[in-house]
Amino acid sequence: MPFHIVVLPGDGIGPEVTQAARQVLDAAAAHYKLTLNYTEHLIGGCAIDQLGTALDDATLAECQQADAVLLGAVGGPKWDDPTAPVRPEQGLLALRKGLGVFANLRPVRVYPALIDASPLRPEKLRGVDLLVVRELTGGLYFGQPKRRLEENGRRGAVDSLFYWDYEIERVVELAFQLAAARRGRLASVDKANVLETSRLWRQIVQQVAQRYPQVQVEHVLVDTAAMRLVASPAAFDVIVTENMFGDILTDEAAVLAGSMGLLPSASLGAAGGGLYEPIHGSAPDIAGQGIANPLGAILSAALLLRYGLKQESAARAVEQAVERALQEGCRTRDLGGSLSTQAMTEAVLERLSFEHPS
Structure with a gap:
């Protein structure tokens, strides 16, 4: 065919x-x-x-x-x-x-032959083999309303961060499936201490986790995740996160390779x-x-x-x-x-x- x-x-x-x-x-x-x-x-x-x-x-x-x-x-x-x-x-x-x-998969692997090509020290890079699963069709990039404002001589702008539960569940489900087929570890990245959408995200991750008892799950705030990607990248297996966070973190992870x-x-x-x-x-x-x-x-x-x-x-x-x-x-x-x-x-x-x- x-x-x-x-x-x-x-x-x-x-x-x-x-x-x-x-x-x-x-x-x-x-x-x-x-x-x-x-x-x-x-x-x-x-x-x-x-x-x-x-x-x-x-x-x-x-x-x-x-x-x-x-x-x-x-x-x-x-x-x-x-x-x-x-x-x-x-x-x-x-x-x-x-x-x-709805899911963007970005594998990040450090080839032993290129370990000196990264700005990070070689000992930080050994064993790095991670997969970022980024939600792709929701969040700030697609949320409505988006608009520019002008009022009393001042200019402003609005972007809306919005997620439905099903948008989160389908990408999280895929991330669990991928983690189960790899090393059985999933890091869910959010900003649940500030954002309502992240609190919903975390709740749904916890619900889906019940169907995958073989996968070890951790919840990581996005700023902590950014730090850990540099400090201890080999500790990650599969990372799942929303659209904008995933966009930023995957560019950061590219430096590892x-x-x-x-x-x-x-x-x-x-x-x-x-x-x-x-x-x-x-x-x-x-x-x-x-x-x-x-x-x-x-x-x-x-x-x-x-x-x-x-x-x-x-x-x-x-x-x-x-x-x-x-x-x-x-x-x-x-x-x-x-x-x-x-x-x-x-x-x-x-x-x-x-x-x-x-």
Whole structure:
């Protein structure tokens, strides 16, 4: 059966790294006799320039029918005016909402070969292998009302932090399932000493925990979590948190790995498929130079194989090939090396060793 993958290269280095990910997907497809049909569409700043919107209805409709969506990055200085009525990130938010992907999975692993690439001391990084599960469609980014105010010569603004119980329960349920399949530890991050939404969050975590007695649960205030991610990151297994907290904490956690260019993500919903993208931005300062690190996109392709296409063996093979390449000294510039985007991609392809298809 053919799989339909929508590719949204986006802006900046997005086209370069999604091309790298496609090469790896094609290698997996050739070995496992999978048929992958790609269609490519615009999103972000390039979509604004050509279509007048960051994500048009036809592209969203095709993404909703696809088996998976592979995204590069959106944004850049050209579209950086926060007061503009149409902005690149609106396309990303609309895509997540339209696909119904409510959980963003961001694995953070410190490769032994790169332990010196992080600003943290090596002893802090040994054994770091954590997974952040971020709620993706609620909270401040989507809460209503949002408005600007002017009164008596003063200017103000309102954003609303809002969650329904079901929005919390579905992402927490997934986090418990993932923790049960890993090392059995779940840290729920909130700000329950201040926020009413966090108190609701904590209550629902406690309710769901009753269904997973094998998982050890702790409640961590977000400021404490930020501190512990630096002081003792190896103590975490799975972290689950709301939208904005997750956005901030995952960027902090990227420092552990040594480069944002290394980290993938998967955004999942109830209806299969999913959205897969590296966590880095569009890096306009290096776009078009062929020096971007493709590993975040390649590892996102591995997550696409795992969660979107249910090809676990292929996903593991890609992840192992990346680790071998790093272990054997292959580095792009952000990691202190000199390999181009294509050379790094080829280093991974050369080290792919697939299991025999079942």
